[in-house]
Amino acid sequence: MKFNWLSEYLAETLNVTAIYDAVTRPFAELRLENLSPQAIYCRIRSTSAEALEHIVIACAVYLLVCLGLYKLTFWLSTSSTSAPSAPGAQLKKENGNGGDTNVSNNGGLRNALQNGLRLRSVHLPKAALMGRMLLVIAHPDDECMFFGPLIYSLTQRDGCQVYVLCLSNGNYEQQSQLRREELFRACKRLGIDESNVILVNATNLPDDPNVEWRPDAVASFILHTVESLDIQAIFTFDRDGVSSHPNHCAVYYAAASLCLANLLPKGCKFFTLDSINLARKYLSIFDLLCTCLMSTHWCILSWKEATVVRGAMMEHQSQMKWFRWLYIYTSRYMYINSMREINLSDVELEMQIHDN
Structure with missing residues (x-):
């Protein structure tokens, strides 16, 4: 028994030609090039250099992110030690001058980031x-x-x-x-x-x-x-x-x-x-x-x-x-x-x- 209907369905749903071209195109390009040892070495070297460049960039970004988080962690941790102990201290900050308001807003930002990111030096x-x-x-x-x-x-x-x-x-x-x-x-x-x-x-x-x-x-x-x-x-x-x-x-x-x-x-x-x-x-x-x-x-x-x-x-x-x-x-x-x-x-x- 032949499943002609299955082959027809697959031919309609899958673009076989496009898949074949995508798979064979790199090999066709290689056939067109001069496959001498020197050409192969140059191609591998250029590809490796590009990959190494990406790795170095990724590592640099990771290190910078870690340094930023390290600094941010201890900046957020100071919010608990610098928080006012008495209710009147917070009221004074809210009713004081602009500088005190900035301090209060700064503390609010620290608390929001601390609660949202869970960044604490001790958890x-x-x-x-x-x-x-x-x-x-x-x-x-x-x-x-x-x-x-x-x-x-x-x-x-x-x-x-x-x-x-x-x-x-x-x-x-x-x-x-x-x-x-x-x-x-x-x-x-x-x-x-x-x-x-x-x-x-x-x-x-x-x-x-x-x-x-x-x-x-x-x-x-x-x-x-x-x-x-x-x-x-x-x-x-x-x-x-x-x-x-x-x-x-x-x-x-x-x-x-x-x-x-x-x-x-x-x-x-x-x-x-x-x-x-x-x-x-x-x-x-x-x-x-x-x-x-x-x-x-x-x-x-x-x-x-x-x-x-x-x-x-x-x-x-x-x-x-x-x-x-x-x-x-x-x-x-x-x-x-x-x-x-x-x-x-x-x-x-x-x-x-x-x-x-």
């Missing part, structure tokens, strides 16, 4: 801004290398108590005592009291990437700390551990197991630091646009605020190799932290991925 849930926060890390210096912006932002909040639980004493190079002192000095630079730093010295949790930490052993330390300090929010690594360090990943799976077993207190929230790809990791402040578009919660530091984090990192003198100096000036984690809240369904999904 965290209310539960993480007030209360007792616990940062769980694997080694001394993790608090500066990865969580510096978060710690700085939390310690600047009134009524927010930040605790650090470090699960190893940094004895990978037999320098546990030195690294212990460096940890306390670095936390002090970040605004954390020495009494709020808990350093675990357990033989089954060595600072060694070749030793796999048992999640149940890590989970017992986390749970005991949460219950004894009445912690309201936990911050730690995600399942990729930022640098894929097995000790970092073990901390996440231990905390996730507590969430999965419903052992965490009812009011305790669980947040993880986002791991990003290598290209974004060393974009410094130029990862701002990707962070705002792809993340739910974030902390962004100005250059002056990031100086505090860099100073805290320099307290870890035993770890300041040449690549650490490169890291503290180019890494995005010295300026920006992005977090997400983990719930039970997220943990179940990630545990399935881990098992597979």
Whole structure:
């Protein structure tokens, strides 16, 4: 049986001639040209130069947009600190001279942009801004290398108590005592009291990437700390551990197991630091646009605020190799932290991925 009606219908609806011309025209042009090696090289070079030019323009535009957003973010953030505290102050601005009216309009513009664009230097849930926060890390210096912006932002909040639980004493190079002192000095630079730093010295949790930490052993330390300090929010690594360090990943799976077993207190929230790809990791402040578009919660530091984090990192003198100096000036984690809240369904999904 022949489907003549189908071929006739396709011939009427599709302009076969036009499609054929569009497909074969480039090849016809190539046949007309002199296909010598020199001609082919010139054609490839001109095409590559044009593509490279477009890439450079796109990168320049992206960098300029990120710089503009970075400046705009801190300009908008000043609206909350410069807002009048008393009702009479706002009334005075409204009934004052023209200059005061301009200030009021300027503040209104800031508030409108802040609400519309969600551009804030600190964008965290209310539960993480007030209360007792616990940062769980694997080694001394993790608090500066990865969580510096978060710690700085939390310690600047009134009524927010930040605790650090470090699960190893940094004895990978037999320098546990030195690294212990460096940890306390670095936390002090970040605004954390020495009494709020808990350093675990357990033989089954060595600072060694070749030793796999048992999640149940890590989970017992986390749970005991949460219950004894009445912690309201936990911050730690995600399942990729930022640098894929097995000790970092073990901390996440231990905390996730507590969430999965419903052992965490009812009011305790669980947040993880986002791991990003290598290209974004060393974009410094130029990862701002990707962070705002792809993340739910974030902390962004100005250059002056990031100086505090860099100073805290320099307290870890035993770890300041040449690549650490490169890291503290180019890494995005010295300026920006992005977090997400983990719930039970997220943990179940990630545990399935881990098992597979």
